Amino acid sequence: MLVEPVALSDFFLSFFSAAMIILTAVVYTALYTWAKIKTHTGFYLGAWLAYATLLICVGIFSVVNHFTGYWLLLSLTMAVGYAFMPQFIWRLCVATHADESEHSHQSGGHHD
Amino acid sequence: MTLQAYQEKAAVCVAGCKQRYAALQANPYLSGGQKLAVHYFTVAMVLFMAQLLFGLLAGLQFIFPSFLYEILDFNVNRMVHINAMVVWMLYGFIGSVYWFLEEESGVPIVGLKWGQLAFWVLTGAVSIVVLVYLLIQIGSGDDTSLWLINEGREYIEAPRWADIGIVVVILIFFYNVAATFSAGKWSGIAGVLTLDLVALAGLYTAGMFYVTNISIDQYWWWWVIHLWVEATWEVLVGCIMAWSLMKLLGVRRQVVQTWLYIEVALMFGSGILGLGHHYFWIGTPEYWFTIGGFFSALEPIPLVAMVVHSIYDSGVHRFKNSNHPALAWVIAHAFGNFLGAGVWGFMHTLPQINLYTHGTQWSASHGHLAFFGAYATINIAFFYLAVQQARGNVWMGSELINGWRWKTAAILLNLGVLGMTVALLIAGYEQSFIERAVEGSTWAGYFAAQNHPWFMQAMIWRMVFGLMTAVGGGLLFWDLLEIGKGEDRPAAVIGDAATAE
Numbered sequence: 001m002l003v004e005p006v007a008l009s010d011f012f013l014s015f016f017s018a019a020m021i022i023l024t025a026v027v028y029t030a031l032y033t034w035a036k037i038k039t040h041t042g043f044y045l046g047a048w049l050a051y052a053t054l055l056i057c058v059g060i061f062s063v064v065n066h067f068t069g070y071w072l073l074l075s076l077t078m079a080v081g082y083a084f085m086p087q088f089i090w091r092l093c094v095a096t097h098a099d100e101s102e103h104s105h106q107s108g109g110h111h112d
Numbered sequence: 113m114t115l116q117a118y119q120e121k122a123a124v125c126v127a128g129c130k131q132r133y134a135a136l137q138a139n140p141y142l143s144g145g146q147k148l149a150v151h152y153f154t155v156a157m158v159l160f161m162a163q164l165l166f167g168l169l170a171g172l173q174f175i176f177p178s179f180l181y182e183i184l185d186f187n188v189n190r191m192v193h194i195n196a197m198v199v200w201m202l203y204g205f206i207g208s209v210y211w212f213l214e215e216e217s218g219v220p221i222v223g224l225k226w227g228q229l230a231f232w233v234l235t236g237a238v239s240i241v242v243l244v245y246l247l248i249q250i251g252s253g254d255d256t257s258l259w260l261i262n263e264g265r266e267y268i269e270a271p272r273w274a275d276i277g278i279v280v281v282i283l284i285f286f287y288n289v290a291a292t293f294s295a296g297k298w299s300g301i302a303g304v305l306t307l308d309l310v311a312l313a314g315l316y317t318a319g320m321f322y323v324t325n326i327s328i329d330q331y332w333w334w335w336v337i338h339l340w341v342e343a344t345w346e347v348l349v350g351c352i353m354a355w356s357l358m359k360l361l362g363v364r365r366q367v368v369q370t371w372l373y374i375e376v377a378l379m380f381g382s383g384i385l386g387l388g389h390h391y392f393w394i395g396t397p398e399y400w401f402t403i404g405g406f407f408s409a410l411e412p413i414p415l416v417a418m419v420v421h422s423i424y425d426s427g428v429h430r431f432k433n434s435n436h437p438a439l440a441w442v443i444a445h446a447f448g449n450f451l452g453a454g455v456w457g458f459m460h461t462l463p464q465i466n467l468y469t470h471g472t473q474w475s476a477s478h479g480h481l482a483f484f485g486a487y488a489t490i491n492i493a494f495f496y497l498a499v500q501q502a503r504g505n506v507w508m509g510s511e512l513i514n515g516w517r518w519k520t521a522a523i524l525l526n527l528g529v530l531g532m533t534v535a536l537l538i539a540g541y542e543q544s545f546i547e548r549a550v551e552g553s554t555w556a557g558y559f560a561a562q563n564h565p566w567f568m569q570a571m572i573w574r575m576v577f578g579l580m581t582a583v584g585g586g587l588l589f590w591d592l593l594e595i596g597k598g599e600d601r602p603a604a605v606i607g608d609a610a611t612a613e
Contacts, residue, residue: 003463033420033424097367
């Protein structure tokens with residue numbers, strides 16, 4: 001068998017760390033994006049703190065799931081991917097909305 | 113109450129329905145395609161109510177196992193509950209496309225009469241299939257039952273004649289869409305939508321042939337279940353969302369279309385081979401562990417990307433919008449999709465843990481929040497957009513007449529589904545632990561888990577939140593029938609040039 005199942009004693013850690021990977025990824029992403037909009041250093045610090053927590057969660061997840069070889073590569077991909085993905089998506093956002101300010105002045109009227 | 117009194121009540125009800133139908137046909141604010149869309153939305157809401165009703169009955173049978181035993185068995189309730197969900201979502205998607213087809217293409221719908229015929233055929237077929245499910249619950253399975261009663265495949269139990277009918281209806285729908293865009297103008301949304309409909313009809317045929325090898329059978333069955341839901345439906349909803357965002361928030365066409373292409377790319381990159389997480393335990397080769405594990409880990413990426421864009425938009429545009437109920441449901445979609453599909457999915461997707469969780473209430477927990485968050489919310493948002501125009505494009509911003517109703521419905525539905533999700537999560541955790549890990553998936557383990565206090569208490573809490581969801585659903589139905597009536601303020605104008613670019 002290519003995989004070794006999670007040990008009984010690590011059940012909770014496996015579920016919890018998996019959920020925390022996604023949740024800390026979203027907190028990191030949200031703070032990073034907000035920091036870009038507000039250009040506020042505090043949000044950047046919060047973002048990198050969330051990312052550091054994400055790395056810890058990936059580490060715990062990898063240990064309790066007995067990751068070796070290929071599966072460790074998966075952990076590495078997650079850690080690197082989540083670090084750069086918000087920056088990549090941010091660039092896409094800015095690029096796709098590039099000429100927005102000009103258009104937004106033309107439209108609208110009654111906003112609530 | 114006497115029989116005559118019941119007959120009088122029924123006559124009043126029928127007369128009311130006829131009056132509403134006549135009013136719909138004479139509605140000056142709607143085009144031919146939009147009137148057809150309202151037909152689809154109406155049946156979608158009726159099926160949504162049926163989903164809630166049969167869900168409640170099935171939930172009660174977990175608490176009182178003898179409830180309706182041999183009258184309406186659990187397997188039948190569960191089947192109708194899930195089938196109603198699949199079909200109401202499809203009705204919502206098809207209706208939404210008919211709704212915007214003429215505006216998007218710039219011409220009247222080509223072959224609208226075929227579309228109308230397809231609606232009545234499909235609705236008649238759905239009614240017959242459900243009646244047969246309810247009237248013939250027990251019996252032997254052979255070629256006759258496969259063709260006429262129940263195909264026997266979980267989630268797509270419709271008999272073969274209905275399967276063929278579904279494909280024919282989708283092909284007519286495809287004809288309406290492709291021919292209308294060909295006669296009018298093509299756009300990015302039009303291209304993606306048309307190609308997606310080919311996949312929608314084509315993939316369904318993967319679940320329509322029978323093989324004696326259960327592994328091969330399951331292999332193809334998952335093409336329908338996974339690839340419909342995590343590929344073709346996602347793209348279909350992406351198209352509907354793209355058009356809705358132009359209407360609702362005034363987002364420019366170039367922006368939504370670029371992001372639609374990005375979504376399709378991400379879907380190709382993760383969703384399609386994410387199919388592998390269903391191939392862990394059905395007898396397929398071990399390389400599916402590697403493929404399924406890797407691509408399942410990628411699947412939350414589009415959801416996290418969505419967060420970046422949502423914050424960007426809220427920070428820059430401050431959610432200026434023309435329809436508060438619709439926007440509220442779009443926000444519910446963002447959160448529900450992220451939590452249900454992203455967090456709940458990733459918690460148990462890798463084979464190291466899925467070995468224990470597979471097929472437990474954990475899957476049901478994930479399924480409830482993911483389907484609600486990813487699809488039900490978008491349909492409801494679109495219903496509110498449609499009803500706004502059907503009432504004459506009236507005001508649906510703040511200080512709406514009887515605004516408490518949509519807000520209460522949204523709160524009850526969202527809290528209800530979230531509560532059910534958490535209750536099922538607790539039951540699933542207990543099942544994974546006791547039935548699978550401790551007892552080794554034996555029958556004794558199965559019953560030990562089912563009779564454990566944690567499981568039974570979770571089922572009671574699921575029922576409580578299920579009732580909350582049902583009340584919210586009823587309130588939503590009522591609100592959709594009444595919202596905007598008596599409102600004479602015009603709708604807020606948001607980015608009116610957006611869709612025309």
